[in-house]
Amino acid sequence: MIRLALVLPCYNEEEILHLSAKKLDTLFKDLMERKKISTDSFALFVNDGSKDATWDIIAQLHDEYPFVKGLNLAHNVGHQSAIFAGMMKAKDMCDGLITIDADLQDDLMCIEQMVDAYAQGYDVVYGVKSERKADSWMKRMSAQMFYKLQKKMGVDMVYNHADFRFISKRVAEALSRYPERNLYLRGLIPQIGFSSTTVEDKLSEREAGKSKYTLSKMLNLALDGITSFSSKPLYYVVNTGVTFILISIIIAIYVFISLINGNAVHGWASLILSIWFVGGVVLIALGCVGAYVGKIYQEVKRRPLYNEKDFLD
Numbered sequence: 001m002i003r004l005a006l007v008l009p010c011y012n013e014e015e016i017l018h019l020s021a022k023k024l025d026t027l028f029k030d031l032m033e034r035k036k037i038s039t040d041s042f043a044l045f046v047n048d049g050s051k052d053a054t055w056d057i058i059a060q061l062h063d064e065y066p067f068v069k070g071l072n073l074a075h076n077v078g079h080q081s082a083i084f085a086g087m088m089k090a091k092d093m094c095d096g097l098i099t100i101d102a103d104l105q106d107d108l109m110c111i112e113q114m115v116d117a118y119a120q121g122y123d124v125v126y127g128v129k130s131e132r133k134a135d136s137w138m139k140r141m142s143a144q145m146f147y148k149l150q151k152k153m154g155v156d157m158v159y160n161h162a163d164f165r166f167i168s169k170r171v172a173e174a175l176s177r178y179p180e181r182n183l184y185l186r187g188l189i190p191q192i193g194f195s196s197t198t199v200e201d202k203l204s205e206r207e208a209g210k211s212k213y214t215l216s217k218m219l220n221l222a223l224d225g226i227t228s229f230s231s232k233p234l235y236y237v238v239n240t241g242v243t244f245i246l247i248s249i250i251i252a253i254y255v256f257i258s259l260i261n262g263n264a265v266h267g268w269a270s271l272i273l274s275i276w277f278v279g280g281v282v283l284i285a286l287g288c289v290g291a292y293v294g295k296i297y298q299e300v301k302r303r304p305l306y307n308e309k310d311f312l313d
Contacts, residue, residue: 007086049076127164
């Protein structure tokens with residue numbers, strides 16, 4: 001039997017934690033009775049600097065349920081870093097771990113399938129969303145654009161996979177040797193290279209509270225994924241610059257011919273529009289290069305990703 005750890009990042013989740021703990025209690029008891037997982041398996045709730053009573057509730061759940069452990073980070077570090085903190089804390093106490101959001105919208109039935117896949121020899125099992133009916137139209141559309149954009153930019157990732165996944169202890173150990181500060185686990189874990197498979201994940205409606213993963217956070221995550229694993233945007237900037245040079249040459253030829261024929265129109269509108277347009281492209285290009293320089297700046301400082309404040313074993 002596998003000693004399983006569930007890692008659940010939490011940010012302002014006071015409304016959902018009691019419901020989630022009850023679901024996990026039922027799940028753990030069932031899997032333990034059928035000898036799918038060992039009796040010392042556990043769920044590690046990671047409090048990512050919440051501003052509500054999330055940590056106090058985690059402490060209550062720790063006293064109420066024997067399988068609940070808690071990790072309290074000193075401040076908010078973001079979803080990816082909170083997941084990483086939980087994985088690094090749990091990896092020495094388990095044979096394999098599953099990361100899943102605390103709202104448990106992901107299909108809990110997949111957890112048994114992931115455990116079975118591990119027994120079959122797989123080190124990584126990705127939960128791939130087969131349907132997103134629980135999401136709003138805007139979130140579904142933005143998610144599709146998110147995956148397509150990253151694929152276009154050459155990021156190696158599993159389509160329609162978020163952060164619901166199983167990894168074995170040796171994958172977690174390998175992951176701990178990646179020192180980068182700009183974490184994008186969806187792109188990083190596939191690069192590790194261990195055997196992997198997928199299970200179908202059907203999202204359910206959120207029972208309480210609201211999602212903390214806003215559109216702006218998703219866009220920031222997409223930008224992190226692209227700039228952390230692909231240099232294509234830089235080449236697109238170069239290609240755009242070459243294209244503008246070619247256009248300027250064509251315009252210069254046209255103007256020269258117009259002057260010879262006496263058809264030149266002396267106006268300022270086209271000139272002003274060109275200046276604004278080219279200026280915008282230049283600013284975008286500088287921003288693209290600046291994003292990469294900023295990431296280099298963050299990496300070379302080597303600051304810790306997170307600091308642990310409290311741990312409930």
